[in-house]
Amino acid sequence: MPAAALKPKPLPTQSSAKRPVQLDLPYEPVEKRPLPPGRPREWYVTHNRRLKAMRLAIALLDxxxxxxxxxxxxxxxxxxxxxxxxxxxxxxxxxxxxxMRYSR
Structure with missing residues (x-):
């Protein structure tokens, strides 16, 4: 029997399923991990600014x-x-x- 036949089929995603896929509820955020040490301060400032901008963009869309x-x-x-x-x-x-501009 070929090895490919032994692999289980992956679960369908929202885009490939015939019917809507149930989401796992309730939503739990991913556990926070510390940022990697040793980067320049500007990297941390930019990283946190991007996260904040993403949160705000999502809230505005909502x-x-x-x-x-x-x-x-x-x-x-x-x-x-x-x-x-x-x-x-x-x-x-x-x-x-x-x-918001580049997500279109």
Missing amino acids: LGVYVPNQARNEKIRSTAELIGVHPPSDTTCHMVRAL
């Missing part, structure tokens, strides 16, 4: 803001307050709009 020009700095900052994140800088607000 609120119905789909176009970057709808996401003014005031809207992004009010969304940050809504989800419990410190108010973002102008640089982070720019990054949020960039993420």
